[in-house]
Amino acid sequence: MADMTDKAGVLERWISQARKGYFEMLLLARLQAGRAYGYQIVASLKQVPGFENLAEGTVYPVLTRMRNDGLVTAEWVAEDSGAPRKYYTTTQFGAEVLAEMKAIWAAMSAALDAQEVTS
Amino acid sequence: MTGLLAFSTPQARRLWQDFQRRLGWANRNLDAADRADISAEAATHIRDAMAELTEGDEFTRLQAAIAGYGDLPAAPPTWRRPAAILLHYGSILALGVAGIFVLIFLHMAVMEIFNAQGVGLWHFASGDWALSYEAQDGAEEVLGAWFIPAILTICAIASAGLYALWRFAVAPGGAVSAWMKD
Incomplete structure (x- = not known):
């Protein structure tokens, strides 16, 4: 049985698992708002509760996987400063997947609210 | 594109080389193209992160930028x-x-x-x-x-x-x- 005083530990473990679950959805949502490069995406994610201490490098393998899955496209763009940056954009497929993810998220939230009402 | 990051001190250069080795090791299961891409992206990321840091010398800022990137495992010894x-x-x-x-x-x-x-x-x-x-x-x-x-x-x-x-x-x-x- 979990120690009642270990609420922080239980929550930390749960948040860690939940974060992995909705990481791709957050990335897709960020990119649907407009194309962005890695550092911008990381800066946006760090504003999201639970992602404040995000290890920035973890974003790139996920973006690579999403690109391989056809959810996003990536393009190196030469900036005015001369330093190229890799910009990510959501594909049509990515937008459709995001819409499905949001619907599942809403259904989950509704189910959770319903549990609270009935209990 | 990783060549875009150049450091003036040997200390910073060593730290950057160590970071690149660790990054290569962390992504060893990816294909060569993805690995090269992530390496180039990491360089732009570190450059952006360093640009945001206003305090400290080059080495300190690089250290902070790498710490923000995340803890990467060291490659095992060759033997x-x-x-x-x-x-x-x-x-x-x-x-x-x-x-x-x-x-x-x-x-x-x-x-x-x-x-x-x-x-x-x-x-x-x-x-x-x-x-x-x-x-x-x-x-x-x-x-x-x-x-x-x-x-x-x-x-x-x-x-x-x-x-x-x-x-x-x-x-x-x-x-x-x-x-x-x-």
């Missing part, structure tokens, strides 16, 4: 993989040889039931020892009725040791198998 291969196949050989001895000991324990006068641990007057299926002239059997429990105890301990060795050095999920793939 580990060949050592693991040697240990793996050496263990298979040792398991085979030791396994034969365990089987012989078990066989002796069984034969002790049928030939208690012959099978045993014999001690010669000269000080020599012999584990034998037959009575030895000029030697005294020392274990007597304890022969079977003693042999079974040795076999049990040896089996446990061999199983541990198999788990560590031979099993596909063991540590040595993982080192062989690194």
Whole structure:
């Protein structure tokens, strides 16, 4: 049985698992708002509760996987400063997947609210 | 594109090279194109992160930017993989040889039931020892009725040791198998 005083530990473990679950959805949502490069995406994610201490490098393998899955496209763009940056954009497929993810998220939230009402 | 990041101090250059080695190791399972892409992106990321940091010298800012990027595991020493291969196949050989001895000991324990006068641990007057299926002239059997429990105890301990060795050095999920793939 979990120690009642270990609420922080239980929550930390749960948040860690939940974060992995909705990481791709957050990335897709960020990119649907407009194309962005890695550092911008990381800066946006760090504003999201639970992602404040995000290890920035973890974003790139996920973006690579999403690109391989056809959810996003990536393009190196030469900036005015001369330093190229890799910009990510959501594909049509990515937008459709995001819409499905949001619907599942809403259904989950509704189910959770319903549990609270009935209990 | 990683060449876009240039550092003026040897200390920063060493830190950057170490970071690149660790990054390459962390992404070793990706194909070469993805690995190169992530490496180039990491360089732009670190450059952006350093640009946002206003305090500290080049090395301190690079250190902070790398810390923000996340803890990357160090690549193992180059000798580990060949050592693991040697240990793996050496263990298979040792398991085979030791396994034969365990089987012989078990066989002796069984034969002790049928030939208690012959099978045993014999001690010669000269000080020599012999584990034998037959009575030895000029030697005294020392274990007597304890022969079977003693042999079974040795076999049990040896089996446990061999199983541990198999788990560590031979099993596909063991540590040595993982080192062989690194």
